Amino acid sequence: MPDDAKVIAMTDESDSLKLALRGSSPDDLSQPPPLRLPSKAALFLDFDGTLVDIAAHPDHVEVARALPGLIEALGEQLEGRLALVSGRALEALDRLLGPVDVAMAGSHGGEFRPCRNAEIHPLADPLPETIARPLGAFARDNGELLVEHKPFSMAVHYRGQPEMRAPLLALAQDLAEAHGAGVKDGKMVVEVVMPGSDKGSAVARFMDMPRFAGSTPYFIGDDVTDEDAFKAVTAMGGEGILVGPMRQTAACWRLESVEEVHAWLTRALADADADAPAGAAGKSPDTENAGQAGERPE
Structure with a gap:
């Protein structure tokens, strides 16, 4: 079957993306079909x-x-x-x-x-200092990790120091549990976020x-x-x-x-x-x- 025969209009109401063909491997996904505008x-x-x-x-x-x-x-x-x-x-x-x-x-x-x-x-509610202070101290004490302050969260980036992930994540999880917050474990970054x-x-x-x-x-x-x-x-x-x-x-x-x-x-x-x-x-x-x-x- 030629590739163009597989294209589904992503926003055509007569079709369903659920029926789209997946990748040849069950462990992969196909590229999305073209997005039709306006729709x-x-x-x-x-x-x-x-x-x-x-x-x-x-x-x-x-x-x-x-x-x-x-x-x-x-x-x-x-x-x-x-x-x-x-x-x-x-x-x-x-x-x-x-x-x-x-x-x-x-x-x-x-x-x-x-x-x-x-x-x-x-x-969400503002991030309390009781979360921000320990995270900031950890970043300073472990090679001046990059800290990103946000209104409702605080992220610590550990690029170049992958060994810091485990202790940083453990600290973030302890702080989040104590304050009813959440943790985002992203790409070379750990972030504590407030509910919402x-x-x-x-x-x-x-x-x-x-x-x-x-x-x-x-x-x-x-x-x-x-x-x-x-x-x-x-x-x-x-x-x-x-x-x-x-x-x-x-x-x-x-x-x-x-x-x-x-x-x-x-x-x-x-x-x-x-x-x-x-x-x-x-x-x-x-x-x-x-x-x-x-x-x-x-």
Whole structure:
């Protein structure tokens, strides 16, 4: 069977993604079929490891020049049914992306903002100093590990020191248990988060908004911290798309890299422009920028 015979319109209401063909191995997942725009899809995007490659330091990620325009154009085509759902604080996302007018949830869902100029709604209590102080002391005493302070969580990155994972995770679990908090064991990072700070809850909150009503949700993410969101969209009739190497996951599709994510999203915009009536195109980035969605700044 030729490859193109396997393509399913992801958002065609007459089809079901549940019937899509999987990879040749039961241990792998196929690439997602093309996203059809406009449609009744709702698209939720992780940031690090999904829209940008992970860097040794969170502030050193490289944002592709066309990425902000790509995100906004997708949001327009989806009539506002697009949101970024990231472990980063909203302040950090704003600094990296600039004034992108889409919905966002930061701090693993602890911060909720329905649009660019809207008030930020906290979905969790602030992280107490009785958690922050011991984590900070551990980081200082073990090679000055990178500490990332967020409004409702605290992350300690141990890149370059993998032997620190076990003691750091043990400390985080003890602190979380004592304070009714949770622990995120991510890619070279351990984070203690307050209740309400999970991406599944953020997706559910967005889906309760009128503009998301009746849509089918899809979440794209790379880390184990995205599994809550994969499970949430699956429960609502949607599906998750894993980015990066195959692992145990609740996602149903897989894209190999950040570059493949950019290409998949850019193709959706190009297909939408090609299908649009004469004079109706123009919501996506110009042809030159769309083709550069995976490039890095010079």
